[in-house]
Amino acid sequence: MTPNLIAMSMFGAMLVLLFSGQRMFGMIGFVAVVAALWLWGDRGGYDIAFAQSIKLMGWFPLMTLPMFIFMGYVLSESRLADDLYRMFHVWFGPVPGGLAIGTIFLMVLISAMNGLSVAGMAIGATIALPELLRRNYDKLMVTGVIQAGSSLGILIPPSVVLVLYAMIARQPVGKLWLAGVLPGLMMAAMFIIYIWIRCKITPSLGPVLSAKERAEVTRAEKIRLLSAGLLPFGIFLAMMVPFVTGYVRLVESSVIGALAAVLAAIVKGRMSWAVFETSARHTLAISCMFLWIILAALAFGAIFDGLRAVEALKGLFLEDLHLNRWTVLIIMQLTFLLMGTFLDDTAMLVIVAPLYVPLVDALGFDLIWYGVLYTITTQVAYMTPPFGYNLFLMRAMAPPEISLADIYRSIVPFVAVMILALALVITFPQIALWLPEQLYKQ
């Protein structure tokens, strides 16, 4: 069997096994160890799986993962975001689709306080969703807004996905985070423009807050609510300032962030044993899920390495098919999107990225820029059926009147906006690269 054929059959076997619904890390690991034993069983092939755990240990920034997850859970479990939601609610109520626009702003702030989209989903589904439905917002609009908005969590710093990417691409995390800022804000702005135009044309999608309800809120109350916005800025600054100025390292800044969230919850009187215990338990569950998938996927990747799959792929694209590098990039993004629809994002990152990142590098593209493209593609993958992380979360959290078909249909316009954003970042790399270049020039 040629290496290419082996690689392809490994991929095929993995997909079939994944569709059996067994825990993903087990199936990825199973295919990896069977291949390793079969290929190199007489020469230490049995060792490949465990060797990855030592490699994993060396990945220092991995420690940020449980910290950011814990932080996100403290924020959502303690309901610290309730005041934030009220602030946007009051200030944006008079605009067509204003509550949906406010929800996007809320998501941007939550994204700046945690590295995944889970917390955003939880906060959106528990706070924003019922309020918006009660005010007769269109349910497709509401579910779409929450899913799209929460996916910003992986693009706006701190971002766990970019930390994982940084380790695979061997690029500085700080630079990658800065590169994510403008594309993230741009995408949020595009969501807002889309919502505003849709609601302007069809006001029933997002009715303006009634005059009676607006009159109930005094000006003093409006000003007072603005102070709720100080909290996320406080947490964000406490975390980012010492890191960017070089006082603490990435991992330490994530610890500061987690503690700042706990402190904020205590100060606001929202901390209880139940909140703490639930956050710690979920953090363990989610972190273990991530780390075991990474461990298995690393073994899978190590075998692809041993088979020299990257060179084979590059040879196939550039020499056999005579494609230019931009065509290759676009093909890669398309296959990434396709795989993203049925692979979990962590698995996608750890299996596909070791194959693609060296290829991108060999083609002469900027790896920081590609990190942003990669993340946007992951965001789309988060939201596209059949396997979308946010779709599952939404299904688990949404009230029964929202059906699965509603959830699937609700994401279509937002995915279109995201693909437009992806195309913009591909065409104008400066959107991603300008900020890190400015700050790292000195």
Next chain:
Amino acid sequence: MPNWTRTFVRHVDAFNYRVGRFAMYLLFVLMGVMLWSSFARSALTPAIWTDEMGQFLLLGYFMLGGAYSLQLDSAVRMDLFYSRWRDRTKAIVDAVTILGLIFYLGVLLYGAVESTAYAIETGETRRGLWRPYMWPVKTVMCIGIVMMILQCTSIFIKDLAKLRGEDLS
């Protein structure tokens, strides 16, 4: 199901639960170590042990917590088809595929035991200034993997029981 399976499932679940709850709090120890690291670097002399200690703690966190996370059923499944099956179908498919999972963990354990034996025999240390011994963390990994195998066996037995119309959980 025979009586010993009942006892096995009960003991394994209880043991993994306790160790998992312990692992859950390692997160806060990790936080403390990292904070100390940044404090020592700016106020005292840089601590040489914190980075490796943090790495060991993270590894311990997810190795010892793994079995408990299986109990919490947090592992991602691709449930496109799975979610539509009847409980019985789920149990049949799970009972077969979990053997693959156990096989993977078995190979992992084989590598872990061999690596631990090597670390004990040669007094292997980690690179860096601190040069800690590697056998303690490797032993913890062996224990974690054994716990995972036991937990998967317990899940396997529960699936078999479900197929026979009994409930062990």
